[in-house]
Amino acid sequence: MTSIALATAADLPDLVDDDASFVTALRDRGATATPVVWSDESVAWDDFDAVLVRSVWDYYRRPDEFAAWVDRVDAASPTVLNAPGTLQWNRHKFYLRDLEDRGVDTLPTEYVERGAAIALPDIFARRSWDELVVKPAVSAGAFETRRIGREDAADEQPWFDGLAADRDVLVQEFADGITAGEWSLVFFDGSYSHAVVKRPEAGDFRVQEDHGGSVAAERPTESLRKRAREVVDAVTAERGGDVPLYARVDGIERDGGGDGVGFQLLEVELIEPELFFRVDADAGGRLADALLDRL
Known part of the structure; x- marks a missing residue:
């Protein structure tokens, strides 16, 4: 057995x-x-x-x-x-840089190494952003994640300096589309399984249920599934051809692309993602079969 x-x-x-x-x-x-x-x-x-x-x-x-x-x-x-x-x-979110190098559309990001002296006002000026989000490179569940507006950059600088003194940090353009919903598309052994949309509580940007967010099963378009599959393919290529047994591709829809639909990657979760088995009665069986086929 x-x-x-x-x-x-x-x-x-x-x-x-x-x-x-x-x-x-x-x-x-x-x-x-x-x-x-x-x-x-x-x-x-x-x-x-x-x-x-x-x-x-x-x-x-x-x-x-x-x-x-x-x-x-x-x-x-x-x-x-x-x-x-x-x-x-x-486990370290600088992996996004690897996927960007492979052609994946990711959020515009500044990768700040621990101990670097970076001024938030300079990032706003250089990038022409109105809002940004700061998060540790090793984090989950919106841990130490903060949304900062241009007008608050100077006031938030001491907090940012303290964070960057201890760990690598990502500084990303705030994704306006997050308020409309963040897609999570689940793949088992490289094949699409099911998807949900996570939405933040009114007035917030964090989609996690611990922060008041909600989850709903929704059916992505074929184009959206294709874009998410391209992310899994990029991961596979980056990992030397090793197809992840499970992957959750998180991102937002945006206008653009050859068919008028685009997808911008926020994260690809390959360690401990919630896989939302509860929205698809057959999803647990699909992962079980994929796992046992590898053993």
Whole structure:
């Protein structure tokens, strides 16, 4: 019987409720699926046939420890998915620069390395932006993320200096389209599965449900699916041909493109994304089949 460890966080020892249909699908297919806390040093990872990274939602607060864990579980020799190299690459948001170099349309971004002396007013002047968003390069759930208007740049400079003194930082143009909704398109083994649109609470820009955002299942156009698939293809090329087992492509629609529809990437989530199994009764089975086909 195939044994699978589903890596999770200490405060989510039983995974998140949304993963229930996926876990059931694995067990229905004869696999044992065991939630295991990634940071539990007593775990013998080589007891499992595979380790699937799921709700390790605290990894960004312990980035060095998480990076070391990825190396350790890789050395233990079970199959790790997504692949360890992909996990290490995706945990630091400077990966967006790699995808931009491969032709992916990403938000205009300044990549600020830790300790760099950067003045927010200078960015506004150089880029001609009216608003920007600052976020750490290793983060999740809008952690230490702030929206700043041009008129507030000087006042926000001390906060920005403190953030950039401790970590790499992204400074991005504020995406007006985020208020209309952020698409999350889910792919399993390179194939489109399903999608949702996340919308922020009125007056906010953060789409996470913890910050008042909402989620609704919606059907993307064929063109939008094609654009998102191109992101997954770019990831695959960047990772030397390794197709991610699961990928969530987050972005916004914009006007433009040959058919009048464009897609601008915000993030591609390859570590611990919520996969919104709850909006598609068959999605858990699709991921279970894709996983077991690799083992």
